Amino acid sequence: MSSANNLSPVAPVANPTIPFWRKEPHELDNIRTTPELPEQSDIVIIGGGYAGVSIAYHLVTSQQSESQPPPSITLLEARQICSGATGRNGGHLRPDVYETVALCLERHGIEAAIELARFEVSHIPAVKAAIAKEKIDCDFNLTRCMNVYLNEEHAERARQAYEVLRDQGASYVDDIHYTSQKNAEGVSGVQDAKACLSYTAGNLWAYKLVMGLLSRVVKSSSVNVQTMTPVTSVTSDSPHHLVQTPRGTIRASKVVYATNAYTAGLLPEYSKNIVPCKGICCHITTPENKTPPFLPYTYVVWNKEGDGDSYLISRPDGSIIVGGAQYSYAQQKDIWHNNVDDSTLIEPAKHYYDTYMQRTFRGWEDSEVKVQEIWSGIMGYSYDTHPQVGEVPGKPGQFICAGFNGHGMPVVFLSGKGIAEMIRDSKKFEEVGLPRIYKTTLARLEAAQTGPEGGDTFDL
Numbered sequence: 102m103s104s105a106n107n108l109s110p111v112a113p114v115a116n117p118t119i120p121f122w123r124k125e126p127h128e129l130d131n132i133r134t135t136p137e138l139p140e141q142s143d144i145v146i147i148g149g150g151y152a153g154v155s156i157a158y159h160l161v162t163s164q165q166s167e168s169q170p171p172p173s174i175t176l177l178e179a180r181q182i183c184s185g186a187t188g189r190n191g192g193h194l195r196p197d198v199y200e201t202v203a204l205c206l207e208r209h210g211i212e213a214a215i216e217l218a219r220f221e222v223s224h225i226p227a228v229k230a231a232i233a234k235e236k237i238d239c240d241f242n243l244t245r246c247m248n249v250y251l252n253e254e255h256a257e258r259a260r261q262a263y264e265v266l267r268d269q270g271a272s273y274v275d276d277i278h279y280t281s282q283k284n285a286e287g288v289s290g291v292q293d294a295k296a297c298l299s300y301t302a303g304n305l306w307a308y309k310l311v312m313g314l315l316s317r318v319v320k321s322s323s324v325n326v327q328t329m330t331p332v333t334s335v336t337s338d339s340p341h342h343l344v345q346t347p348r349g350t351i352r353a354s355k356v357v358y359a360t361n362a363y364t365a366g367l368l369p370e371y372s373k374n375i376v377p378c379k380g381i382c383c384h385i386t387t388p389e390n391k392t393p394p395f396l397p398y399t400y401v402v403w404n405k406e407g408d409g410d411s412y413l414i415s416r417p418d419g420s421i422i423v424g425g426a427q428y429s430y431a432q433q434k435d436i437w438h439n440n441v442d443d444s445t446l447i448e449p450a451k452h453y454y455d456t457y458m459q460r461t462f463r464g465w466e467d468s469e470v471k472v473q474e475i476w477s478g479i480m481g482y483s484y485d486t487h488p489q490v491g492e493v494p495g496k497p498g499q500f501i502c503a504g505f506n507g508h509g510m511p512v513v514f515l516s517g518k519g520i521a522e523m524i525r526d527s528k529k530f531e532e533v534g535l536p537r538i539y540k541t542t543l544a545r546l547e548a549a550q551t552g553p554e555g556g557d558t559f560d561l
């Protein structure tokens with residue numbers, strides 16, 4: 102494994118596995134707007150995934166004052182655009198109105214929980230509207246997610262948690278539908294299901310979404326995008342920041358870290374809060390002479406032991422994207438935890454999905470489907486489950502939008518909007534409509550430094 106910047110161990114590696122989504126690179130995949138880096142830029146965004154591109158998109162598309170010129174923006178990406186988690190994910194746009202919200206309710210109370218649920222839910226219309234506005238062809242589909250439980254005790258705990266949320270009277274809970282064991286298999290299509298919960302969700306080709314947004318961004322003459330340009334450090338030359346790369350240094354007024362799993366490589370104070378964790382995902386196809394059975398929903402299928410899940414979407418051509426299975430290798434921490442190597446697969450999990458559809462779904466037993474492509478990707482597990490968004494404590498003019506805990510699709514787009522408003526309009530965190538629990542604070546940094554190893558991270 103060699104790192105793309107050869108300096109920090111917490112940095113993207115040079116030769117990642119190739120996901121299905123990136124088999125045909127977009128024309129902007131390795132864009133360099135100019136042959137050389139600019140020497141100065143009002144804003145430097147580090148990271149060219151969903152977060153970095155969303156921030157740039159909202160910076161260039163939001164209402165600007167007529168009297169002021171737009172700020173100059175430079176986006177730096179260590180590898181190709183969207184070559185990190187976003188280009189390797191499961192394509193599941195699933196507002197987590199249930200697990201994380203129930204946890205948030207327990208820890209922070211009802212107001213914070215409702216705020217979180219509403220924020221995630223609002224991503225569906227927001228992403229749908231952006232896709233329509235920018236005419237992005239990314240196979241977006243609006244459907245329902247089936248959360249399916251194969252373990253009876255787990256199903257019972259899910260029912261109780263659902264009822265606690267329902268009894269709070271929050272309107273978003275109206276969209277959740279609980280089905281008990283009697284009808285769970287018939288409703289979900291999952292063999293031996295003990296219960297299921299469904300709610301509105303979407304699925305899409307995230308690489309194409311990000312490339313579509315970037316196509317709009319690069320129409321602005323104030324934007325310079327530079328791929329294959331790893332940032333090696335950011336130092337302060339008050340009131341400016343010096344962003345160092347092997348290709349030169351950029352002097353910036355404001356810097357944004359949209360570096361998700363790799364954040365600790367540049368901001369070591371986040372090393373306990375955002376831990377790079379490796380996951381796998383695959384693409385399952387049907388033999389050419391067969392028609393794939395129809396799957397109308399997206400899924401999160403919890404295992405029989407009740408201690409882990411797989412997330413799954415079906416594509417318009419009937420093929421399947423499925424990933425997760427962390428429970429099959431979780432004990433071997435050295436192969437996935439604090440690991441940035443997406444150039445290899447996860448050995449104990451690489452055959453897990455070979456017959457997954459046949460052994461999980463009703464009607465798929467004789468489908469003869471098989472894994473066509475399998476790849477790995479690096480998530481930014483968050484110590485306290487939630488992302489870190491806002492101005493970096495003790496570093497004025499430096500912002501973070503990272504730590505999406507393997508669950509970024511219904512979180513990142515509007516976090517990027519919030520950060521864009523903070524940067525461009527000098528708004529406070531509290532003024533940009535972000536859930537309060539996302540705010541990056543010294544207290545959250547200290548809690549991770551002093552709390553138990555590993556915190557309460559979990560895979561969604």
Ligand SMILES: Cc1cc2nc3c(=O)[nH]c(=O)nc-3n(C[C@H](O)[C@H](O)[C@H](O)COP(=O)(O)OP(=O)(O)OC[C@H]3O[C@@H](n4cnc5c(N)ncnc54)[C@H](O)[C@@H]3O)c2cc1C
Binds near residue numbers: 191331
């Ligand atoms: C296998 C897998 C499956 C997933 N499935 C889902 C799913 O179905 N639904 C869902 O909601 N979420 C899913 N996720 C999580 C989701 O993909 C992420 O939360 C989201 O993509 C994060 O976006 P990002 O832009 O913050 O991170 P990334 O896409 O990782 O982008 C960060 C970028 O920063 C660049 N970078 C890092 N350090 C530097 C540096 N020093 N200099 C320059 N550039 C740098 C990286 O190269 C990278 O391109 C999955 C993740 C994985 C890995």
